[in-house]
Amino acid sequence: MKPIISFKDFSFQYNAQKNPTLKHINLDIYPGEKILICGASGSGKSTLGNCINGLIPFSYNGKIDGSLKVDDIETKDSSIFELSTKVGTVLQDPDGQFVGLTVAEDIAFALENDCVEQEKMFAETLSAARKVSIENRMNNAPYDLSGGQKQRVSMAGVLVDKVRILLFDEPLANLDPATGKSAIELIDQIKKETDTTVIIIEHRIEDVLWQKVDRIILMDDGMIVSDCDPAALLRSDLLKKYGIREPLYLTQLKYADVDINNIEGIDCINDLKLDDKAKKQIVKWYTSQEKPEHINNNSNILEVEHIDFRYESSEQILYDVSFAIKKGEMLAIAGKNGAGKSTLCKVICGFEKQFNGKILFNGEDISNASIRKRSSYIGYVMQNPNQMISQAMIFDEVSMGIRNIGLSEEEIKERVYSTLKVCGLYEFRNWPISALSFGQKKRVTIASILVMGPEIIILDEPTAGQDFYHYTEIMEFLCELNRKGITIIMITHDMHLMLEYTTRSLVFYDGRLQADKSGSAVLCDEDLVDKASLKETSLFKIATDVGIKDPVSFVDCFIDYDKKERSHGKQSS
Amino acid sequence: MANKVLNYIPKDSFMHRLSGTTKLIVFLTFSFLCGLSFDTRVLLFLLVLSISCFFLSHIRLSEVKLMSMFLVVFIVMNFILLFIFNPNYGPELYGSRTVLFHIAGRYDVTLEQLFYQFNVSLKYVIGFPVAILFIATTNPSEFASSLSQIGVPYRISYSVSLALRYIPDIQTDYHEIAQSQEARGVALGKDVKISERIKNSVKILMPLVLTSLNRIDEIANSMQLRSFGKNKKRTWYMQKKMTASDYLVIAFCVVLFVVGMIITNQGGNNLYNPFI
Numbered sequence: 001m002k003p004i005i006s007f008k009d010f011s012f013q014y015n016a017q018k019n020p021t022l023k024h025i026n027l028d029i030y031p032g033e034k035i036l037i038c039g040a041s042g043s044g045k046s047t048l049g050n051c052i053n054g055l056i057p058f059s060y061n062g063k064i065d066g067s068l069k070v071d072d073i074e075t076k077d078s079s080i081f082e083l084s085t086k087v088g089t090v091l092q093d094p095d096g097q098f099v100g101l102t103v104a105e106d107i108a109f110a111l112e113n114d115c116v117e118q119e120k121m122f123a124e125t126l127s128a129a130r131k132v133s134i135e136n137r138m139n140n141a142p143y144d145l146s147g148g149q150k151q152r153v154s155m156a157g158v159l160v161d162k163v164r165i166l167l168f169d170e171p172l173a174n175l176d177p178a179t180g181k182s183a184i185e186l187i188d189q190i191k192k193e194t195d196t197t198v199i200i201i202e203h204r205i206e207d208v209l210w211q212k213v214d215r216i217i218l219m220d221d222g223m224i225v226s227d228c229d230p231a232a233l234l235r236s237d238l239l240k241k242y243g244i245r246e247p248l249y250l251t252q253l254k255y256a257d258v259d260i261n262n263i264e265g266i267d268c269i270n271d272l273k274l275d276d277k278a279k280k281q282i283v284k285w286y287t288s289q290e291k292p293e294h295i296n297n298n299s300n301i302l303e304v305e306h307i308d309f310r311y312e313s314s315e316q317i318l319y320d321v322s323f324a325i326k327k328g329e330m331l332a333i334a335g336k337n338g339a340g341k342s343t344l345c346k347v348i349c350g351f352e353k354q355f356n357g358k359i360l361f362n363g364e365d366i367s368n369a370s371i372r373k374r375s376s377y378i379g380y381v382m383q384n385p386n387q388m389i390s391q392a393m394i395f396d397e398v399s400m401g402i403r404n405i406g407l408s409e410e411e412i413k414e415r416v417y418s419t420l421k422v423c424g425l426y427e428f429r430n431w432p433i434s435a436l437s438f439g440q441k442k443r444v445t446i447a448s449i450l451v452m453g454p455e456i457i458i459l460d461e462p463t464a465g466q467d468f469y470h471y472t473e474i475m476e477f478l479c480e481l482n483r484k485g486i487t488i489i490m491i492t493h494d495m496h497l498m499l500e501y502t503t504r505s506l507v508f509y510d511g512r513l514q515a516d517k518s519g520s521a522v523l524c525d526e527d528l529v530d531k532a533s534l535k536e537t538s539l540f541k542i543a544t545d546v547g548i549k550d551p552v553s554f555v556d557c558f559i560d561y562d563k564k565e566r567s568h569g570k571q572s573s
Numbered sequence: 574m575a576n577k578v579l580n581y582i583p584k585d586s587f588m589h590r591l592s593g594t595t596k597l598i599v600f601l602t603f604s605f606l607c608g609l610s611f612d613t614r615v616l617l618f619l620l621v622l623s624i625s626c627f628f629l630s631h632i633r634l635s636e637v638k639l640m641s642m643f644l645v646v647f648i649v650m651n652f653i654l655l656f657i658f659n660p661n662y663g664p665e666l667y668g669s670r671t672v673l674f675h676i677a678g679r680y681d682v683t684l685e686q687l688f689y690q691f692n693v694s695l696k697y698v699i700g701f702p703v704a705i706l707f708i709a710t711t712n713p714s715e716f717a718s719s720l721s722q723i724g725v726p727y728r729i730s731y732s733v734s735l736a737l738r739y740i741p742d743i744q745t746d747y748h749e750i751a752q753s754q755e756a757r758g759v760a761l762g763k764d765v766k767i768s769e770r771i772k773n774s775v776k777i778l779m780p781l782v783l784t785s786l787n788r789i790d791e792i793a794n795s796m797q798l799r800s801f802g803k804n805k806k807r808t809w810y811m812q813k814k815m816t817a818s819d820y821l822v823i824a825f826c827v828v829l830f831v832v833g834m835i836i837t838n839q840g841g842n843n844l845y846n847p848f849i
Contacts, residue, residue, distance in 0.1 A: 055794055081803040089798045096791030101714045101738050108810040113800035115808050125810070143741055157799060351752040375756035386783045387750050390759075390776040400776075401757035448757065 003028035004165065004197050005052060009066035012047065012056060021047045023222040024066070031164070034191055034198045036208050036230075039219035040243035041467045048219065049169050049201045051075065054083035071164060084110070088158025092170040092465075094150035095142065097157075103129070103145070104138040107156045128156040131190060147337055148179035155190065165197045166190070172204050173465050176336055176493045177535035184210045203467045205239070206247035206538065209268050218242060230267035235260050245468040245496070249538035252558055253278070255565070256285035269538045272545075279546045286548060289557040294503045294518075298327035300363070301487050302348070302378075302456060307357035309340075309347055317343050319511045321357070325456075330479070330488045332498045332519065335508035336533035341491045344508070345458045350374045362455075375401070379449035383461040385441040392432055394425065394444055401452045415451055422481070423447040439470050443477065456487040463494050475501050495523055495535060499559050507532045520555035581713055588630035588710045592813035593719030595822050599626075600707040601723075602826040607696045610837040612845040613688075616695045619833075627702040630710050637705050644701050648694050655690050656680075663689035669848040685848060713737045718809035727807050735792070743785060750780050 007027040013020040021044050029035055039045040050056045051068055058080040068075045071086045091097045100106030108125045116124070129135040132152040142150060151171065158166065168187065172180040188211040191198045202208050205216075209230060216233050218226040220242045226233055233239065239246045249269055253260055258278045265271030274282070302325040309318040317340045325331065333341045346352045348359060350371040358367050361377055382388050391397040399416045407415070420426040423443045428436065433444060442462070449457060462478065463471045471494075479501065482488050492498065498505050498519035505522045507515040509532045515522060522528060523537045539558055543551035583589070588596070603619060610616060634641060655662075660679060663686030664670040671684040711719070716737070720730035751761065759773045796802075837843050 053798060055798070059794060059797060080797050081800050084798050084800055091791060091795055091798075093788075093791050095742065096788050097795035099735065099738060099792060099796055101734060105714055105810050109796075109801070110799040112807050112810055113803055115804055115806055118808060118810070118812065118814075121808065121810055142738070161799075346752070349752075349756060351756075371752070371755045372758060372760070375758075380753060380756060382749065382753050384784065386787060387746070387780050388753055389783070390754065390779040400759075404758055452757070 001030050003069075004031045004071055005029040005199075006069045007066070008068075010051070010068050011065040012051060012062055014060060014062040017062075021062075021222050022051070025224060027217065027224060027227065029197060029199065031197055032195060033215065034188075034213045035200070035215050035217060036205070036213045037199060037201045037217045037219065038203050038205055038244055040203065040469055042221075043219040043242070044222040045201050045203075045219045046169060047222075049089075049167055049199070052083075052165070052199070053087045053089040053167055054078065054080040084163075085161055086163060087165045087167055088161055088163035089167045089169065090151070090154045090158060090171060092173050094147050094154060094174055097154050098142045098150055101141060102138065103134060103140050103153050106142075106153050107160060109157055110161050124160050125156075128160040131159055131193065132156045132186060146179070147175050148183065151175065151179075151183060152186070155186070159190070159194070163196065165199065168198070168200045168202070170202055170465075171200065172202055172207055176533045177207075177495055178336075178530075178533035180204075180207055181210055181535050184208060187211070203244055205244060206249075206269075207535075209247065210270070212268055212271075218244070234266050243467065243469045247538060248496075248558075249542050251562065252282070252539055252542055255558070255561060256282045258282065269541055272541075274542075274545055282542065282546045283548065286554055286557060289561060291553055292556055292560040296326045296329060296503070298329075300324045301327040301329075301361065303358075303360040303363075304344075304348065305358040305360070307344070307347060307354045307359070309343060309352065309354045311352075317511050318347070318354070321513050323506060323513060323516055325487060325489070327455075328482065328485060328487055329504065330482045330502050331490070332502040332505040333489060333491045333508065334493070334498060334505050334522070334532065334534065335514075339508040339532070340511045341508055342460060345380065345460070345489070345491060349378055349380045349458065351380075375454070376452055377454050378456045378458065379452060379454035381445055381449055381457060381459045381462070383464055385438070385445045388445045388448065389433055389441065392434070394420070394431055394433055394436075395429055397433060397444055398448045398451050401448055419447050419451040422450065422484070423477070439466070439473060442474060446477075446481075450481070450486075454486070456489065457481070458489045458491070460491045461493065462490055463492070463497055471496075495519070495537060499523065499537065499555065500563070507534075509533070518552070518556070520559065521552045524551045524555060580708070581711065582632055582636055582709045583712070584631050584710075586629060586631040586710070587818070588626065588706060590813075590816075590818070591710075591822060592815055592819050593711045593715035594722040594813075594815070595819040596707050596711055597719045597723060598823055598826055600703050602830050603703045604700060606830055606833045607699050609843060610833060611692055611843045612833075612837040613692055613695070613847075614845055615833045615837055616692060616699065619699045620695060622829075623699045623702045626706055630706050632706070632709055637709065640701075640705060644697065648697055651697070652690055652694060655693065656686065660686055662686065666844065667846050667848045671848070688847070712811060714811035715809075715813060718812040721807075721809070722812075728802065731801075739788070739792075742788075743781070746784055747777070747781055750784075751777050754780075 007025040010022065010025040011020045012022040037045045037048060047056065050060065052070060054075060056062065057064055057076060064076050070083060073082065075083060098106050100109055104125055107128055108121050111121045111124060126135060129138060132155050134149060134152045134156060137145065137149065171183055175183060184207065187198060187200065200208055213230055215227065216230050217224055218233065218238060225242060226238050234246065234250055249272065253263065258281050260266055263278060264273040305322050307318055307321040308316065310316040321344060335341050343352065347354050350369060358365055360366065366374060389397055391400065395416060398419060399412050402412055402415060417426065417429065420429050423446060425443055425447060433441065436444065463474055466474060475497065478488055490497065502519050505517065505519045506513055507522055507528060514532065515528050523534065524540045526536060529536045537555060539555045540551050543554040548554045603623065607619060660681065664683050666689055667685045669685060673682045673684060675681050717730045717734040720733060721727045754777050759776045761770055761773055840846065
């Protein structure tokens with residue numbers, strides 16, 4: 001069979017970069033294949049995707065060596081328009097790529113640009129909408145849709161072109177776990193119905209493997225380091241080596257010393273078949289573990305009592321929310337988009353005002369304190385650092401929050417410097433912010449809050465869009481702050497974060513606080529997982545398969561063991 | 574969500590059923606005729622037309638209350654200011670001077686000045702219902718296609734659509750950024766000095782511009798990947814087909830404009846002068 005995409009000794013270098021981003025790529029993809037391209041941030045996986053859809057070299061300029069043929073067309077001699085009739089691309093941000101004022105218009109966008117007659121356009125738009133089951137929302141505006149629905153619209157928008165190749169650039173990055181799961185199912189279904197070739201670029205391997213893929217291409221530093229079927233890759237130790245998180249169930253099997261070479265269905269948790277020997281090994285591992293216990297006897301730092309909230313003249317968002325947080329806790333707030341998580345945090349910070357209920361800080365009622373007043377004890381870090389940074393220089397940015405409160409220039413300098421030291425940014429203190437990486441910018445925004453001396457920091461999705469390495473880096477930094485006594489509250493979709501870095505999770509849906517228990521207990525509760533749009537952990541499935549009566553304690557043991565292993569690994573390397 | 578001052582009010586009426594292009598032509602005809610003519614007879618006729626259009630649209634005055642109030646205030650202000658700045662423009666224009674009473678200094682209330690100002694106000698009163706009609710009865714999705722129909726290049730007319738699409742997003746961004754900056758002492762409240770407020774608004778605009786710029790990159794890519802700019806022309810999903818009533822209305826507009834201009838220019842200038 002002839003490949004539909006063929007890279008031959010292909011290299012690419014952006015005009016603004018010193019070194020090539022892609023180096024001597026050789027890769028053939030055949031019609032009807034489903035391929036996962038993975039790699040850490042900066043491995044070149046997105047660049048590879050942009051070469052296939054023509055954004056490179058027609059939108060991002062640079063130097064190409066070697067050859068890339070898509071459906072027998074040499075891309076560099078083609079145009080982005082010709083390639084877009086072959087390759088349909090669904091980009092990462094479902095909001096940014098929604099250009100129409102309504103669902104129907106957005107789906108029809110490519111047809112409009114192709115001068116298709118209106119009658120034909122109506123029919124084709126509707127049929128594409130049906131493929132992704134969004135046909136009942138044709139006249140909805142983007143802000144009436146959830147993230148998952150917007151992504152469906154994007155898919156329909158490329159399906160109208162009858163493309164032969166579908167390219168998904170980090171399709172899971174902006175979705176909650178349950179929506180991500182159904183996105184992966186939808187991709188699989190579309191692939192089967194339309195007989196297209198599917199390429200998924202993503203670093204969340206376990207989530208993509210929810211439905212089978214044919215091959216995984218692993219990239220590192222602009223090169224392909226592995227190109228094989230998923231089972232072979234999972235059995236190797238390449239994922240760990242190149243900074244990709246391996247599926248939790250796999251790590252578990254390795255810890256229990258199960259011989260993964262003899263396990264069937266290792267590439268998909270749904271197909272995993274554990275033999276008796278493996279089951280025995282897992283039970284043995286579990287019984288040999290000390291059961292971890294987390295006890296926090298501190299006094300309450302924050303108490304939220306019977307909060308009701310609604311925006312003027314719209315539906316109620318929060319109903320009778322009450323909980324207490326102890327000093328020094330590190331906890332997660334989870335739940336569907338629109339469940340009221342962010343709104344709750346805004347109410348706590350005083351950005352929005354509740355119409356019922358009380359908020360107590362260290363026992364003192366702060367329900368009516370101003371935003372500025374509350375900011376001296378509760379800090380709020382937004383998801384996207386660009387939304388917070390307003391100064392060109394790091395020092396100015398971090399010092400902003402403590403100006404106009406009567407400190408001398410000397411005192412300001414002292415406080416900023418000591419904060420920068422805590423955040424590992426001291427050596428950059430005279431740098432312009434534009435020279436920093438995303439993760440460093442995130443630290444600057446945390447520093448700019450920390451400098452005001454808050455006792456609680458609330459972070460909105462601190463690890464969104466981060467690969468395993470950067471995730472670990474940010475989380476370890478937050479742990480360090482936590483050890484210094486700062487209470488940390490995180491709004492998150494990331495279930496690894498809930499399991500690994502929090503002692504407790506508050507789960508919301510339908511505007512109510514529905515559960516208040518450990519991350520492992522949440523993710524082993526099938527009913528809760530379903531209603532709050534989460535996804536149960538694969539460890540739970542193993543525990544039930546093996547017949548362990550208390551899956552929550554099993555998960556806790558795993559997390560505890562994993563932490564020790566990882567810090568041990570760090571010390572030895 | 575988006576601003577509630579002025580927006581599309583979906584209904585089923587004769588005006589709603591007309592295509593956006595037709596309504597744009599009606600709007601332009603009225604605007605030009607209004608702008609060019611000072612002939613009171615023509616203006617009065619336009620006023621009758623414009624008010625009947627408003628009734629045809631089934632839009633109630635209460636639905637455009639805010640704008641109507643704004644119009645009244647605007648006309649009153651305009652009336653007063655016109656008099657203050659040049660109380661003798663009317664007599665100059667009409668070449669006669671009928672003093673009703675004297676106020677002070679050069680301020681005489683003359684019949685000519687009052688008539689001149691009446692004409693100016695008339696123009697606003699005519700223009701207002703037509704402008705509101707155009708906006709309130711045209712689906713925003715149809716704007717861009719209407720503009721492109723009357724000859725505006727689609728790359729430009731599509732930007733209208735894009736602006737309508739992303740303005741609510743930017744408003745949300747602005748709101749969130751302002752809140753988080755306020756927590757760091759960037760206040761915009763009434764108790765802050767004006768100079769300080771201006772300085773502080775820059776601290777909110779900077780992050781807003783940065784986040785918007787990032788978004789523009791993504792939007793541009795997404796549009797290109799779906800063939801925007803491939804052809805010289807494009808079709809529009811939301812474009813309404815022209816019907817017989819559309820052609821009739823357009824023909825009427827042409828006749829109205831031509832006749833209106835002939836009547837206006839009868840006396841050698843664009844005035845109707847009852848003072849001769």
